[in-house]
Amino acid sequence: MKVSELCERLGASAVTGPFDDRDVTKVYTSDLLSDVMGFAEEESLLITIQAHKNTIAVASQLDMPAIVICNGRKVPDDMRESAVQEKITLLTTKDSQYTASTKVYLALSGA
């Protein structure tokens, strides 16, 4: 499913992008960046509450198409700038990580 479609299904708002509107097939939910670094598959969508620049650095290492920032956390300017630079789509939602993950799961499984 395209990032833009997922954004719609989540009722999320796009802070940056969508860039090239990439396809999402894999997802990883975690607030521990070193856990993401160690165990998330490449090109996964990341669902997290970590709204800071280092999240972009990790996502870029893993060539992630998009990040969903949960619980309505504010995205700082330097994070947004670095997301633009790395062409990573940043979405924000008021949902918790659990709710966002469930919505993404349902969307990807065609429900």
Next chain:
Amino acid sequence: MPNRFPISTEAVDKTPVATMEIILRLKVKDAMVTNVLAAKKSDTLREIQMMMKENEISGVPVLDENRLVGMISVNDIINALDRNYIHDKAEKHMVRNLIVLEDDMPLTFAVSYFNKYTYRRFPVINKEKEFVGILSTKDVLAAMLFEMNKEINALESRLTSVRADMPNQIVQEFVIKRFDFENAGTASFQLKKLLKEKSVDRKVLRRASVAAYELEINVAIHTFGGTITFIFDKDRITIIAKDNGPGILNVDEVCEEGFSTANEWIRSLGFGAGMGLPNTKRVSDDFSITSQVGVGTTVTSVIFLEAKDESE
């Protein structure tokens, strides 16, 4: 109108590689201005004249929905005043044979257009032929300066870019300051870029990125600062993180998953889960750590370019 005074491109042929790379990397959409005032084809020339005056602009694109159908310039307005048709609709007098750029074109292409024609700006359309912006010579300059600044920043953060002991070996060294999360990731980003250029296997690239990033973050979080060095050989990448203390008492302990000395602040950033060194060890083909309390720690990770299966 063809440009009678084109810039000599002789100098461009001798441009340093880094500058050429920057120019080639940029696309029209990276430089163009997107929030552009536009007129409707049903607007009168008088309305467009006012629009130009109020906003101090000298050319306005004319749109039909999202499609670019023409341009009105100050010259067209002067003609309208001169020949008494300023109250006519734009569509009657606008220039229709436009030379346009596409947003996906490389910026070099745009530069050659500026050279070829006398126009100081070109309208930009996307693949769907919708109007998306305007590119002027000023925008090209601004985009290139911005990109050059970025490149120079990256170059400056490198201590020594080439200091190879062996032929065919590339060595890059980066300084990492304590608690400098702002720039954490700079070194591993450069590593990733170089490995991409060398078309290294994706899985190997990812493992090297993980090792480099974890070690970089480690130096920033846990030490007084240090350096990270990448050594590229024909068959392997060696990543060496060397810091200036405080040193580790028990090096076996720190390699256990979950062992952490990080404080609340670092944990709140999503680090300090006690996974940095275990992650690094897991992705390395060869891993070693030596430390002396009061002196410093050196972690070495070796990754062979011949892909090994990732056990995930």
